Amino acid sequence: MAVIKEAGAFSFSWSDAVGLSCWRNRIGLRGIDVRSSFLKPAKAKKVFSIASLTTSRAAISGENILQMEATVGKNIVWHKSSVEKFDREELLKQKGCVIWVTGLSGSGKSTLACALSRGLHSRGKLTYILDGDNVRHGLNSDLSFKAEDRAENIRRIGEVAKLFADAGIICIASLISPYRKDRDACRALMPEGDFIEVFLDVPLELCEARDPKGLYKLARSGKIKGFTGISAPYEPPVNCEIVLQQKVGDCVSPCVMAETVISYLEEKGYLQA
Amino acid sequence: MAVIKEAGAFSFSWSDAVGLSCWRNRIGLRGIDVRSSFLKPAKAKKVFSIASLTTSRAAISGENILQMEATVGKNIVWHKSSVEKFDREELLKQKGCVIWVTGLSGSGKSTLACALSRGLHSRGKLTYILDGDNVRHGLNSDLSFKAEDRAENIRRIGEVAKLFADAGIICIASLISPYRKDRDACRALMPEGDFIEVFLDVPLELCEARDPKGLYKLARSGKIKGFTGISAPYEPPVNCEIVLQQKVGDCVSPCVMAETVISYLEEKGYLQA
Known part of the structure; x- marks a missing residue:
């Protein structure tokens, strides 16, 4: 089991976890959106680096964790809202x-x-x-x-x-x-x-x-x-x-x-x- | 000069005329939208038949009038608003x-x-x-x-x-x-x-x-x-x-x-x- 190491204050809630679960395909395709276009301050909700991941009631699959582990050390933009203006x-x-x-x-x-x-x-x-x-x-x-x-x-x-x-x-x-x-x-x-x-x-x-x-x-x-x-x-x-x-x-x-x-x-x- | 014969109460204002002018291309392409899909009550602002056309300060070109004359006798839906929900x-x-x-x-x-x-x-x-x-x-x-x-x-x-x-x-x-x-x-x-x-x-x-x-x-x-x-x-x-x-x-x-x-x-x- 991986654990998230926060780069900033970050509370990992039920709905965040569910959002993450829904993002599986996108994560898989895009490598958790590390593209610079996603790094504009207006878009970036949470930027943190993954070192590990704890889940409580979160429905995060092994597949997500694998994908996320693949990006260890990179900055990741967290889209709390599912679809943004940019999308x-x-x-x-x-x-x-x-x-x-x-x-x-x-x-x-x-x-x-x-x-x-x-x-x-x-x-x-x-x-x-x-x-x-x-x-x-x-x-x-x-x-x-x-x-x-x-x-x-x-x-x-x-x-x-x-x-x-x-x-x-x-x-x-x-x-x-x-x-x-x-x-x-x-x-x-x-x-x-x-x-x-x-x-x-x-x-x-x-x-x-x-x-x-x-x-x-x-x-x-x-x-x-x-x-x-x-x-x-x-x-x-x-x-x-x-x-x-x-x-x-x-x-x-x-x-x-x-x-x-x-x-x-x-x-x-x-x-x- | 043609004259509009109204099928219902209809006041032909400056902005109607201008709207009509802007509709030239669409009119030309679609024959003033006589398609049945435009005849739903919610879409139809004004349904009238063209017999003739009078203009006051209206900027209606000869081209419009020609196009409109080509549809004499058909029912025409008048889109007062330029772009509708349907569009x-x-x-x-x-x-x-x-x-x-x-x-x-x-x-x-x-x-x-x-x-x-x-x-x-x-x-x-x-x-x-x-x-x-x-x-x-x-x-x-x-x-x-x-x-x-x-x-x-x-x-x-x-x-x-x-x-x-x-x-x-x-x-x-x-x-x-x-x-x-x-x-x-x-x-x-x-x-x-x-x-x-x-x-x-x-x-x-x-x-x-x-x-x-x-x-x-x-x-x-x-x-x-x-x-x-x-x-x-x-x-x-x-x-x-x-x-x-x-x-x-x-x-x-x-x-x-x-x-x-x-x-x-x-x-x-x-x-x-």
Whole structure:
């Protein structure tokens, strides 16, 4: 019977042992994953060298122990969680991230999100749109439009977007998110580089002329209070990753804008594992 | 210039038009998706027949109109959202669903979730685990353990799981979820068949003997109030899809249990598009 000698504090629990048991095939094939790609700090749960192994209620087979003994002296990465972001990204041939589309009501956020989703899907990439309005029908149906609830709406969408990115998906969050501090709080949840802020820089007059939901009309007549751009501020991003500008009389098509974002993703390596 | 003749109430907005513009290739290839598979009510956003087409600010090219004119007289499904669940499932070669793992603390929910995730990943399937404890560090970090917050914890995880299933992912939700009404409320969010409830039926004495987090000890000594199985009830499912039973002295390995769930998914067609 082998014994594990710890390189760091390590408690060998029932579920760890079971996890190890499930890893038999992978261990057998890959020599317990000593590849350098597994040694990134974010991936490495436990790095230790095997000298020996004690089991309590652990269901570790002789086969595992043999395989593990074969690697004595090497550093081993312990995957406590069975499938990691890295594994899902390999499966999908892309990197999970969040594309955060911000802008005034009527600036074309949902339209860009759709065009982007279509463009990426046609390249075989998996995307998911979190639309501010849609999420209010489900997860955020308990929230009103008062200030603290609007902030909570954004916080929750940020947290869910983070989960989607962790799942390996290119998550497109599309919501006005008028305040810098709320957007920055969402950015802070994510590993650096995985939060891609896209500002739809469209003049208020153009958004108001479109008024696709008739909301500007209601806001102007005072029927909606605290409407972004009319009776509440919109704070444009200061250092966002992408600005997509539209001017009165010079509108870029959503497909062209989507291609700009896709080129960015391509350049930054998000469209490969 | 053609004109759209509506089969139902239909307002042709700027973003619809843009969506249509983006659909050009697909329209060209598929004849505007008249295939019966697109005619399921859940997929069909708008079914109408094209007789003609009016545009306002719409960026619809002559090419679209030609393609659309070629289908005059056929029923057409209008995809308002650019990429649907169906499309993502085709990409992933699987069907999005929620596997809801319920059971006492220490019954092995997280361990099963990991084994299941690994088993499915090795078959090339995309999964994501929503773990009750983990989600409390992010999305649900504002919730306490009092009754209403525990219910809200479950509701939010149900809503997020629904989004993941809609993304085409096999979402594994792993949380005690002791009350039938909370689990049933989550089931009610999903299309029929897409909520697969898995009950880890493990005797309390076995869970308590394992006590992986030392919580039973604290509950017995009165340091944790309202602990499921000790000082709060657990309501076992009545009509769940899968029961995985463990007995004292007769433990089934998590890998074997995972295979039972995978066989169920295979049989029900979830492991193909």
